[in-house]
Amino acid sequence: MQKLMRKMLEKMNIAVVLALVLTMAGGFSGVTYVLAANTATQEASTATASTISVVGKVADSAITTITFPEGAPSATISAPYNDVDTVSDAQVLSGTVSEPAVRLKNTSGGTLNVTLEITTWTNGVAASEDYELVDTTDTTIASVASVLSADGNAASVATAVSMGTGTYKALYLELALSSVAGKTGASTLTILGETP
Amino acid sequence: MIKNYNMYYRGTLLVSLLFGLLFIGPMVSATSVDQMALTNLEGYPGKTIKQEISLEGTDAEEKSGFWYTRYKEVENDSERMDISSWITIEPTDYTIKPGETKVFTVEVKIPGNAGPGLWGATSEEAAQEGHANERRTYIVFKDAMGEGNVYSGLLLPISVNVLPSPNPLVPVLNFIQQNIMIIVLSFVIIILLTMLSLKKRRGR
Numbered sequence: 001m002q003k004l005m006r007k008m009l010e011k012m013n014i015a016v017v018l019a020l021v022l023t024m025a026g027g028f029s030g031v032t033y034v035l036a037a038n039t040a041t042q043e044a045s046t047a048t049a050s051t052i053s054v055v056g057k058v059a060d061s062a063i064t065t066i067t068f069p070e071g072a073p074s075a076t077i078s079a080p081y082n083d084v085d086t087v088s089d090a091q092v093l094s095g096t097v098s099e100p101a102v103r104l105k106n107t108s109g110g111t112l113n114v115t116l117e118i119t120t121w122t123n124g125v126a127a128s129e130d131y132e133l134v135d136t137t138d139t140t141i142a143s144v145a146s147v148l149s150a151d152g153n154a155a156s157v158a159t160a161v162s163m164g165t166g167t168y169k170a171l172y173l174e175l176a177l178s179s180v181a182g183k184t185g186a187s188t189l190t191i192l193g194e195t196p
Numbered sequence: 197m198i199k200n201y202n203m204y205y206r207g208t209l210l211v212s213l214l215f216g217l218l219f220i221g222p223m224v225s226a227t228s229v230d231q232m233a234l235t236n237l238e239g240y241p242g243k244t245i246k247q248e249i250s251l252e253g254t255d256a257e258e259k260s261g262f263w264y265t266r267y268k269e270v271e272n273d274s275e276r277m278d279i280s281s282w283i284t285i286e287p288t289d290y291t292i293k294p295g296e297t298k299v300f301t302v303e304v305k306i307p308g309n310a311g312p313g314l315w316g317a318t319s320e321e322a323a324q325e326g327h328a329n330e331r332r333t334y335i336v337f338k339d340a341m342g343e344g345n346v347y348s349g350l351l352l353p354i355s356v357n358v359l360p361s362p363n364p365l366v367p368v369l370n371f372i373q374q375n376i377m378i379i380v381l382s383f384v385i386i387i388l389l390t391m392l393s394l395k396k397r398r399g400r
């Protein structure tokens with residue numbers, strides 16, 4: 001009888017241990033119990049991010065070049081023009097009826113801060129270059145004084161000007177020629193946008 | 197007579213309109229990008245992170261441009277802020293047609309001796325609006341139409357969160373965690389079998 005009892009107890013122990021192990025394993029395996037399916041649909045979208053467009057003084061036509069007319073060595077050239085408006089409609093500096101060299105248009109889905117960059121003027125033709133970036137409604141730009149490049153070399157200027165979506169800004173440029181005579185030089189101007 | 201005059205007038209108007217169209221340049225032009233920032237990329241020292249970024253030509257004309265990196269120098273910056281030498285973008289040069297989308301791969305090769313933490317920006321919020329001062333390293337693309345000298349582009353901040361070197365035991369621990377049930381059951385079966393064999397030996 002005692003033998004039978006001992007055997008039964010041993011079998012019960014094994015059964016209990018197995019049951020405990022299974023319970024623990026179930027717990028450890030991280031079973032997730034979903035009590036209710038409460039779901040809600042959410043939706044979001046972001047606007048497109050695009051570069052700032054450089055356009056003509058009046059029309060939204062993209063410009064490709066800005067040209068400074070020839071000048072005497074050490075002269076200041078204040079009437080650059082773009083390839084859309086041509087030399088017949090160059091930049092005008094005036095306290096009342098000023099007109100920019102080009103306009104910038106933000107076609108991006110969000111506000112952009114504007115940074116201007118130029119590469120070094122070739123053949124050392126430039127002594128310095130200045131800019132003004134203002135609202136298009138401002139026609140009182142008689143002088144261009146913000147420094148873009150102090151020595152005609154490559155430079156980058158964070159203008160601290162922000163452009164909202166769909167807005168325009170007027171860009172005025174002025175170039176001081178160096179004392180070099182009889183040379184033609186070139187430089188590229190870059191308009192960079194950045195999330196404010 | 198009046199009829200002829202009207203026809204002449206209409207004809208002149210049509211010719212003028214067509215002539216005018218010849219002089220209208222390509223309308224407002226821009227290139228779109230699918231990400232305005234690549235910040236908080238994660239990787240281990242000595243590893244390379246690869247991230248795709250695409251541009252879309254939304255112009256009426258083809259544009260040519262290129263990618264480059266840029267570091268915005270700020271006084272008293274730590275050496276962690278300039279990670280421009282870690283970055284390559286392939287392909288670097290591009291031409292993009294109207295409506296075309298081009299995919300580029302940005303590769304960030306983290307040096308083996310880079311310490312853990314954020315590199316390339318002063319905070320993890322650098323990509324958000326109002327945090328421009330926290331950005332230091334950028335990838336930049338710019339393009340222009342034809343042989344133009346006026347480029348337009350975007351400054352896209354980039355930063356890397358360098359992770360501490362991984363613990364060699366992590367894969368083992370992950371394996372145990374994923375197979376805990378099988379491991380525990382196997383362990384119990386082995387114990388039970390051992391106990392049974394021991395009892396049998398004692399019985400003999």
